[in-house]
Amino acid sequence: AAFIGGTPEQQGVIPEKNPSPGFGGDSPDFMDRGRGGDKPEFKDLVTGKCGGRTSPDQITFYRNVGNQGLQFSSVGGLVYEKIIERNMGREIPTDWLLQDIRD
Secondary structure: OOOOOOOHHHHOOOOOOOOOOEOEOOOOOOOOOOOOOOOOOHHHHHOOOOOOOOOOOOOOOOOOOOOOOHHHHHHHHHHHHHHHHOOOOOOOOHHHHOOOOOO
C-alpha cells in the first residue's frame, strides 16, 4: 500500500496500471502478482507475509516503482536510532517540515 496525497478528484486520475509496461511498472518480467510466482511485493515483505533473504549470499532486488523514496525513510529510522544512541544531532521545529500546498 502507498500513501498518495491530493484530493479524491486528483487521485482519480492516477492509473491503476502502467499503460506502457517496460522495466518496472507492471512488466511481466518483474511482476507475477496473482499467478503464484516467487516475486513478492514490498508490502508482503515488510508485513511478514513472505520471508526475506535466508543467507548473506542471496541478493535482494528492489524494483523501485511506486515507492519512490521508501529506501530513504527505511534507512532514516536506523540513522535516527544511532544518532540518539550517540547523543548527537539537533532537534528542529516540526513546522520547518511543513508546507502549504497551493495550485
